[in-house]
Amino acid sequence: MLDRIGPRIIIASFSFMGALGAFLFAFGTSFTSALLGRIFIGVGMSSVMMGSLKVFVLRFSPDRFATLMGILVSIGTLGIFWLLSISLSHLHHWMENNLHPCGWNHLLS
Numbered sequence: 001m002l003d004r005i006g007p008r009i010i011i012a013s014f015s016f017m018g019a020l021g022a023f024l025f026a027f028g029t030s031f032t033s034a035l036l037g038r039i040f041i042g043v044g045m046s047s048v049m050m051g052s053l054k055v056f057v058l059r060f061s062p063d064r065f066a067t068l069m070g071i072l073v074s075i076g077t078l079g080i081f082w083l084l085s086i087s088l089s090h091l092h093h094w095m096e097n098n099l100h101p102c103g104w105n106h107l108l109s
Helices: 007-027 031-059 062-098
Strands: none
Touching (some): 031 062
């Protein structure tokens, strides 16, 4: 599809599909809607990743492909670490506020 239609249209349309999946997952009220949202996110974002790699192939020399792909994956990994740090910060804040009188050590015993 990337070769026939082109990365510009594929990236734009499948980004919309990924965003739609994110909203469906965030506001879904059942397991089915959450699963469908995750499927949309996966299909949309994987197409965006492949579209980005296709742009690298078309626009840059072959000796730069590995560097550009590494930068793309590194930015994605940094986003995951950033999201994880925010999630752990919120978990720590919740534990301090909700388990403060008795502590949380009793949960492990």
